[in-house]
Amino acid sequence: xxxxxxxxxxxxxxxxxxxxxxxxxxxxxxxxxxxxxxxxxxxxxxxxxxxxxxxxxxxxxxxxxxxxxxxxxxxxxxxxxxxxxxxxxxxxxxxxxxxxxxxxxxxxxxxxxxxxxxxxxxx
Numbered sequence: 001x002x003x004x005x006x007x008x009x010x011x012x013x014x015x016x017x018x019x020x021x022x023x024x025x026x027x028x029x030x031x032x033x034x035x036x037x038x039x040x041x042x043x044x045x046x047x048x049x050x051x052x053x054x055x056x057x058x059x060x061x062x063x064x065x066x067x068x069x070x071x072x073x074x075x076x077x078x079x080x081x082x083x084x085x086x087x088x089x090x091x092x093x094x095x096x097x098x099x100x101x102x103x104x105x106x107x108x109x110x111x112x113x114x115x116x117x118x119x120x121x122x123x
Contacts, residue, residue, distance in 0.1 A: 011066050013041040015059045029058050 006014075016026060027037035030051050039045040047055070056063045064070040 006068070007043050008047060008066060008068065009041040009043040011068070012047075012055055012059070015061050015066070016041075019059055021058070026055065026058060029054055 016023070023037050023041070024034050027034045030037060032051075036045065040047055040051070052063055052066065056066060062070065065072070
C-alpha cells in the first residue's frame with residue numbers, strides 16, 4: 001500500500017503485525033477492550049495522545065511515522081548501550097553501630113561480586 005494513502009490505524013496494524021504482536025496484547029497495554037482496539041486499527045475510533053505513546057513504545061516505532069509525518073519508521077526507544085558504553089557498577093554501604101565492621105566478610109563478598117560483574121561487562 002502507498003504510505004501516503006495509508007491511515008494511522010493501518011500503519012499501527014501493519015507495524016503490530018510485523019512485530020508479531022496481537023491486538024489482544026496491545027489492547028491490554030492500553031487498558032481497553034480488543035474490540036475498541038480493533039476499531040482504532042480500522043479508523044473507527046480516534047487515537048488519544050496517551051494511547052499513541054503506549055502504542056509507539058510497545059511497537060518500538062516513532063510517533064511521527066504512525067501519524068504519517070515520516071515515511072521511514074524510526075525506533076522510538078534508544079538502543080541499549082554496548083558493553084563498552086555500559087557504566088561500571090558501584091555500591092555504597094552505610095553501617096550503623098549494629099552492623100559488622102566495614103571490612104568484614106559481607107563487604108568483601110559484595111565487592112568481589114561487583115568486580116566480577118564489572119569484569120564480565122568489560123569483556
